[in-house]
Amino acid sequence: MSVDLGFPVLRTTDPAVALRIARRLVGVGGTRHAEVMADVDLPAVDDVLRARARWPQAWFTWDGPVMWEQGELVDPTGLIGGVRGTGLPLDPGLLADHLPLRMELCDLPLGSIEDDFVALAARHVGRLHWWNLGWPQVPELGLHADRKHAEVTALFNSPTPALQERVDEHTVLVHVRDRDNEAYMLRQASWVAGQVGLTVIGDPMRG
Incomplete structure (x- = not known):
């Protein structure tokens, strides 16, 4: 069973920028079968009730x-x-x-939740995660086409996907398949980031 590594490519205090860049990275991969999921920690009753009214299909x-x-x-x-x-x-x-309750939205179509969710997650701790993408083949760099763990994450007010620590910053990750070849993984993540004018800016994260 394979796992993934997420390479940070952007940190910003503007949640709209994090969402915009994440969407551009999603567009680098094939999106025909892509889906989005999200989760956020809700610390107040009013937040829970508003989220429930907006997304009755969510899990709490x-x-x-x-x-x-x-x-x-x-x-x-x-x-x-x-x-x-x-x-x-x-x-x-x-x-x-x-409290807090964690709300989770799973396996939804691209574009169905992102804007409304970011308006909520920007005030709390949460993430958007796009998966089932496809990083393309790049022969000149020795990169193979890969759908397994071709993913993008936008973390809101959290430095890691565990969502266990709050910081006033948002981070975008490019995910690749975890291989024994560290140079290959870094090269693939760097190529994806480079398609939107970014580069890898830190150590990879699991999850």
Whole structure:
């Protein structure tokens, strides 16, 4: 089973710039089968309710303490396992006891969520991730065409895809297949970045 590495190619304090550059990088790859996914941590009840109203198909999950009883997970709200927005409890008091909630949107068409999502994620910690792209063959650089892990990520207010630390900066990553050949991976990521006038600016990240 292969994994990917994400090379940072842009850091900016402007979320609109991060989105614009990420979209240009997505365009470098083949987008016929491409999809987008997103997740964001929501620290306030109003944020959760607005997000649920906008994306009722989203999943909402609470990373709270796990309790077991006779070998069974105790999860009366369903929020530890995750619930669809259509099944999300709407009682403000209950929601307040389970913050932050993480909202996830999965496997959606390009252009279907990006602008609205960035307006939300720019105030919180989140990411947009485009996958199922295709980096083209570049014979003069010895690069093979590759669909596996040809991906782009825009991180909002987080330095890594783990979304565990907040910073007031947004980072764009170009992903390539993790190979034993570090020079090849760097060359491929650099070529993709170079198509929009950028270059690799830091160490690669997993996830």
